[in-house]
Amino acid sequence: MHSHDETDDENVYDALASADDDGRWAFGTGFDAGTAEIDAPVPEGVDRDDLATYCLMLADDALVASQRLAGWTTKAPELEEEVALANIALDLLGQARVLLARAGHLGAAEPFRVGPQDDEDVLAYFRDDRAFRNVTLVEIDLGDFAQTVAWILVLASWRLALLQRLTGSRDPVLAAVAGKAVKELTYHRDYAAQWVLRLGDGTPLSHARMQAGLEAVWPFVEELFTAHAVERRLVDAGVAVDPTELRGEVEAVLDQVLPAATLTRPDRAAVGLVGGRGGRDGVHTEALGPVLAVMQSLARAHPEATW
Amino acid sequence: MTVTEDETRDLEADFERTVAAEGRIEPRDWMPEGYRKTLIRQIAQHAHSEIIGMQPEGNWILRAPSLRRKAILLAKVQDEAGHGLYLYSATETLGVDRAELTEKLIDAKQKYSSIFNYPTLTFADIGVIGWLVDGAAICNQVPLCRSSYGPYARAMVRICKEESFHQRQGFELLRTLMAGTDAQRAMVQDAVDRWWWPSLMMFGPADGDSPNTQQSMAWRIKRHTNDELRQRYVDMTVPQAAALGVTLPDPELRWNDELQAHDFGAIDWDEFAQVVKGAGPCNAQRLANRRAAHEDGQWVRDAAAAYAAKRAHQEVPAA
Numbered sequence: 001m002h003s004h005d006e007t008d009d010e011n012v013y014d015a016l017a018s019a020d021d022d023g024r025w026a027f028g029t030g031f032d033a034g035t036a037e038i039d040a041p042v043p044e045g046v047d048r049d050d051l052a053t054y055c056l057m058l059a060d061d062a063l064v065a066s067q068r069l070a071g072w073t074t075k076a077p078e079l080e081e082e083v084a085l086a087n088i089a090l091d092l093l094g095q096a097r098v099l100l101a102r103a104g105h106l107g108a109a110e111p112f113r114v115g116p117q118d119d120e121d122v123l124a125y126f127r128d129d130r131a132f133r134n135v136t137l138v139e140i141d142l143g144d145f146a147q148t149v150a151w152i153l154v155l156a157s158w159r160l161a162l163l164q165r166l167t168g169s170r171d172p173v174l175a176a177v178a179g180k181a182v183k184e185l186t187y188h189r190d191y192a193a194q195w196v197l198r199l200g201d202g203t204p205l206s207h208a209r210m211q212a213g214l215e216a217v218w219p220f221v222e223e224l225f226t227a228h229a230v231e232r233r234l235v236d237a238g239v240a241v242d243p244t245e246l247r248g249e250v251e252a253v254l255d256q257v258l259p260a261a262t263l264t265r266p267d268r269a270a271v272g273l274v275g276g277r278g279g280r281d282g283v284h285t286e287a288l289g290p291v292l293a294v295m296q297s298l299a300r301a302h303p304e305a306t307w
Numbered sequence: 308m309t310v311t312e313d314e315t316r317d318l319e320a321d322f323e324r325t326v327a328a329e330g331r332i333e334p335r336d337w338m339p340e341g342y343r344k345t346l347i348r349q350i351a352q353h354a355h356s357e358i359i360g361m362q363p364e365g366n367w368i369l370r371a372p373s374l375r376r377k378a379i380l381l382a383k384v385q386d387e388a389g390h391g392l393y394l395y396s397a398t399e400t401l402g403v404d405r406a407e408l409t410e411k412l413i414d415a416k417q418k419y420s421s422i423f424n425y426p427t428l429t430f431a432d433i434g435v436i437g438w439l440v441d442g443a444a445i446c447n448q449v450p451l452c453r454s455s456y457g458p459y460a461r462a463m464v465r466i467c468k469e470e471s472f473h474q475r476q477g478f479e480l481l482r483t484l485m486a487g488t489d490a491q492r493a494m495v496q497d498a499v500d501r502w503w504w505p506s507l508m509m510f511g512p513a514d515g516d517s518p519n520t521q522q523s524m525a526w527r528i529k530r531h532t533n534d535e536l537r538q539r540y541v542d543m544t545v546p547q548a549a550a551l552g553v554t555l556p557d558p559e560l561r562w563n564d565e566l567q568a569h570d571f572g573a574i575d576w577d578e579f580a581q582v583v584k585g586a587g588p589c590n591a592q593r594l595a596n597r598r599a600a601h602e603d604g605q606w607v608r609d610a611a612a613a614y615a616a617k618r619a620h621q622e623v624p625a626a
Contacts, residue, residue, distance in 0.1 A: 074596060077608060201617065
């Protein structure tokens with residue numbers, strides 16, 4: 001004989017019927033930047049606009065990647081994967097929000113402001129694609145599940161290497177965001193690595209798809225290790241991480257995972273740049289425009305509204 | 308070993324005593340076949356509702372108009388996948404598996420809540436689903452936390468907590484929109500007009516037309532009749548609508564002092580029957596999407612199984 005617990009129908013219904021204190025229930029209010037406040041002063045000797053641009057670069061990488069991953073909702077191969085992909089998308093969205101708020105605090109939102117929205121929403125919804133500073137890897141179509149896990153493996157390994165170093169940044173907000181994100185990205189990388197192993201060393205079909213997924217992502221990898229002028233200046237100021245230093249660590253991950261998954265490292269050229277300019281300069285692939293068009297459509301239809 | 312008729316009678320008497328004394332039946336306990344089947348049907352239907360219910364809300368994740376709303380919605384849809392997972396696990400304790408139930412869902416051999424066959428046309432629908440649809444779901448589900456079947460009751464405790472959180476979030480979104488622009492207020496009223504009647508249908512047929520209710524109540528699987536729960540939902544929702552400043556689209560809705568409850572208009576049971584039968588606005592689309600996700604994922608599940616089999620083989624020591 002098992003006794004039932006003390007669930008009291010009436011109390012639960014009564015609690016649900018009262019309509020006050022809603023703020024308490026709203027998930028995602030406020031930011032969690034770890035220990036630093038969004039409005040921490042700009043470190044001495046650091047250019048404010050450069051710092052704002054760098055925050056946008058790291059924010060846009062996370063925001064666009066999150067938007068792409070959210071596109072898997074209701075389409076994943078198994079319910080556990082629904083939960084995991086949504087988790088990764090939520091982590092990246094959380095990282096993006098703090099970084100956008102920091103960029104906004106540094107003045108990045110002002111040229112785009114048309115209504116009463118918070119800085120993070122001005123920057124996410126009222127900026128055109130040419131002002132997005134993300135690397136092009138994050139904006140490409142994710143293809144099938146194999147390509148998606150190849151993409152997560154590369155993206156998370158790179159961002160993890162970057163943010164691990166950023167924990168020592170002289171900017172307290174960047175250091176705090178990085179400190180929190182490192183745990184998240186470690187999970188993303190491990191999740192993706194597990195699936196690359198399963199698919200690479202699963203069936204002949206999954207092996208072929210896993211290799212093809214890796215090939216599709218590969219041309220966008222080189223850009224991850226290319227430094228923009230803003231990054232170079234901020235490296236000198238002790239604020240940013242030099243992306244050229246990340247190659248070794250990312251390659252070490254791939255050198256460990258790919259052979260174990262019976263996959264071969266692709267031999268494919270990097271995508272060409274437009275007059276030497278890439279995602280960090282706001283020169284993107286054709287894929288970004290439609291991604292932003294969908295994301296921004298409702299917010300732009302009501303520029304005077306907040307939600 | 309076979310169980311004799313006398314033994315079966317003893318087991319049945321034990322079962323009846325446990326249920327009548329508000330005890331819990333656990334997976335290893337003896338239970339009548341009808342009880343097992345009823346539970347599988349009900350829990351599977353609930354699990355399918357969580358999974359299909361991800362689609363109408365998922366429709367707005369990519370277009371959510373602020374990053375905070377996007378995070379809330381993505382987390383909510385993720386919770387629904389989680390609810391589906393625990394509910395399918397609860398059915399596994401009754402001897403069926405998730406794959407088998409998913410096949411039944413996509414072959415339209417098992418049902419899910421008919422509410423999810425309506426389209427989400429504006430972002431206000433996201434708030435109204437939280438407020439009305441999750442509100443109705445909670446009225447249905449809170450008593451299930453005391454269901455006689457232990458694994459189901461325990462899953463429902465967790466699910467109800469999360470559902471009530473979702474209901475608050477929906478209400479909070481609507482309050483924000485009602486304090487916003489004229490266009491936002493109009494969007495909310497339009498969404499309420501479209502979802503109110505389908506939300507009343509979520510409680511199922513009127514008591515006189517609900518064939519399974521009596522047995523389910525005797526088995527303590529279900530604790531209240533459809534009409535009792537529907538009335539409770541109406542009485543709970545009317546003051547919330549007033550607080551929001553929206554009109555519920557029912558000219559016959561009014562307080563009845565004598566009954567100490569609200570009177571409300573007649574539900575369009577023909578529309579309900581249509582939707583249940585598969586001819587609602589989105590039935591075909593919802594099932595086609597679920598089928599596509601399941602079939603497109605087959606090669607991934609096959610690969611995971613093949614990989615696991617290779618690893619298991621490698622762990623066997625050489626003879």
